[in-house]
Amino acid sequence: MPDLDRNSMQAAARIPEESKKSIIKRDLVRNRYIYLMLVPVLIYYAIFHYGPMISGIPLP
Numbered sequence: 374m375p376d377l378d379r380n381s382m383q384a385a386a387r388i389p390e391e392s393k394k395s396i397i398k399r400d401l402v403r404n405r406y407i408y409l410m411l412v413p414v415l416i417y418y419a420i421f422h423y424g425p426m427i428s429g430i431p432l433p
Contacts, residue, residue: 401408
């Protein structure tokens with residue numbers, strides 16, 4: 374039985390871990406519609422909250 378444990382540990386050590394880039398890419402693809410729902414909110418804040426700070430024109 375100890376031989377099986379040692380062999381399985383050696384096999385697990387040879388499996389490369391996923392890189393952070395691949396994990397982020399997989400997350401972006403999996404949750405792309407949730408991230409797309411954030412786009413209008415980010416545009417709103419950019420126009421109505423940060424736009425007046427940059428241009429100095431007050432919005433109603």
